[in-house]
């Protein structure tokens with residue numbers, strides 16, 4: 001019988017999507033899988049009743065970054081108190097492999113892995129700049145996987161096959177999709193509304209993911225402009241929406257960024273300006289340096305610049321994107337982990 005592995009981490013959709021890919025891969029290979037995340041955040045929504053899991057634990061932990069001094073101390077004390085709980089779980093289920101996808105949810109199980117004899121820790125870092133926890137614990141890991149690190153043994157990002165299956169080379173411009181990441185982005189919503197009339201005049205269809213909080217406002221605004229756009233708060237079928245689009249305007253969260261690459265969809269990235277250590281900017285910069293995307297900060301945005309970008313020959317970018325990422329990253333990462341432990 002195959003052993004039990006622990007997948008830990010979460011907090012935001014970006015981390016959880018990668019956790020989900022690991023759960024699927026280990027489950028497919030016949031391993032038993034335990035998920036350890038936080039009770040505070042999105043983790044339970046994703047994995048509470050997941051049939052692929054032998055068990056899911058949601059611990060009382062909160063983020064440490066962006067807190068006051070006392071808030072940080074409290075959050076750290078909470079994490080410390082959960083480490084021994086994780087060690088008990090490891091002992092009970094005989095855990096020797098822990099895979100962290102980062103985020104504060106990963107802290108207790110990561111520290112427990114480091115302090116447990118004969119337990120291998122593997123880290124998947126999604127972004128171009130290491131998160132606080134990964135930065136502190138990386139030297140204890142048996143391997144760190146990242147699409148941005150030159151020394152990573154696997155550089156492809158774990159993207160669902162659907163994004164590749166729905167890919168196509170863009171050789172015309174009939175529709176633009178606006179994407180705000182898992183939460184939506186007000187700045188992107190405002191920009192879309194600002195250029196909507198021009199896009200309509202150019203006979204370009206608008207597809208727009210607003211995020212839950214801003215949906216009603218944006219929907220009403222399109223109605224007031226008399227524009228029939230495909231507006232939604234969140235979709236479970238993003239690959240299909242991307243396939244319909246010929247150009248994207250998007251935040252530069254790691255998962256979305258590589259999904260757009262897998263889809264061969266030319267993109268103007270507008271990074272979230274308050275992301276830790278400006279990592280969304282450096283995520284997109286990595287692609288921009290290779291001539292694979294456009295990148296503007298919020299304050300650099302203008303209607304004129306955008307229209308100019310749309311008029312460029314984006315066929316070349318779309319074609320180049322085909323070689324920027326390959327299928328089966330998760331299989332290659334798990335193969336590498338099993339070789340090393």
Ligand SMILES: CC(=O)N[C@H]1[C@@H](OP(=O)(O)OP(=O)(O)OC[C@H]2O[C@@H](n3ccc(=O)[nH]c3=O)[C@H](O)[C@@H]2O)O[C@H](CO)[C@@H](O)[C@@H]1O
Nearest residue numbers: 012013014015017126181182234235238253254255256275
């Ligand atoms: C504000 C912030 O700090 N955001 C971080 C967060 O972003 P966020 O959680 O937005 O992360 P990503 O862009 O990486 O992922 C969003 C995920 O949501 C999915 N999706 C989105 C919209 C939709 O309608 N349907 C849908 O399924 C996308 O396919 C994607 O897989 O985690 C990322 C990964 O660590 C980081 O790079 C981001 O910087």
